[in-house]
Amino acid sequence: MEIDDISAQVIDACIAIHRELGPGLLESVYEIVLAGELELRGLKVDRQVPVDIEFRGRHHLGAFRVDLLVEDCLVLEIKSVEQLNKSHAKQVLTYLRLMKQPVGLLLNFAGATMKEGIRRIVNQHRQPQAPSASPRLRVIKNSGEA
Known part of the structure; x- marks a missing residue:
């Protein structure tokens, strides 16, 4: 399944959930319900995926967590705030x-x-191809349960 098809399934599920539950619930509620809905649609969904990073030779376990990772390729960040701001988009882009x-x-999910x-x-960022670039940061997806 292509990422655009996966995205379309996610958006369709979000709209259905929002219509039925409405705004005003905690992010964690929308996360649980969305994960369940996507699984019912046959998609692989991982919740609260811990991501390890390596920085300057030191390994940091679970440096951050992704709300949902769908089909190992689509990152979902769930909010329930009055208005999205630039820092929310920057957070997702960094992830x-x-x-x-x-x-x-x-x-x-907080909007009307x-x-x-x-x-x-x-993400239009490209990692350096040459090993001589000596990256100082390396990310390792933690395969353990959250």
């Missing part, structure tokens, strides 16, 4: 860059409609 993932969705709360974030 994408560090995880070397192409696309993420920033999903805010779900349509106004969906932001697609694309």
Whole structure:
């Protein structure tokens, strides 16, 4: 399944959830319900995925957690805030860059409609190809349970 098809399934599920539950619940509620809905649609969903990073030769376990990772390629960051701001998009972009993932969705369930709360974030950052670039930061997806 292509990432655009996966994104379409996620957006469709978000709209259905928002219509039924409405705004005003905690992010954790939307996360649980969305994960369940996507699994019912046959998608692989991992919740609260811990991501390790290596920085300057030191390994840091679970440096951050991704709300949902769908089909091992689509990062979902769930919010329930009055209004999204630039720092929310930067957060998702940084996750994408560090995880070397192409696309993420920033999903805010607090709006009057779900349509106004969906932001697609694309990672256009390219990691250096030459090993001589000596990267100081390396990300390792933790395969352990959250």
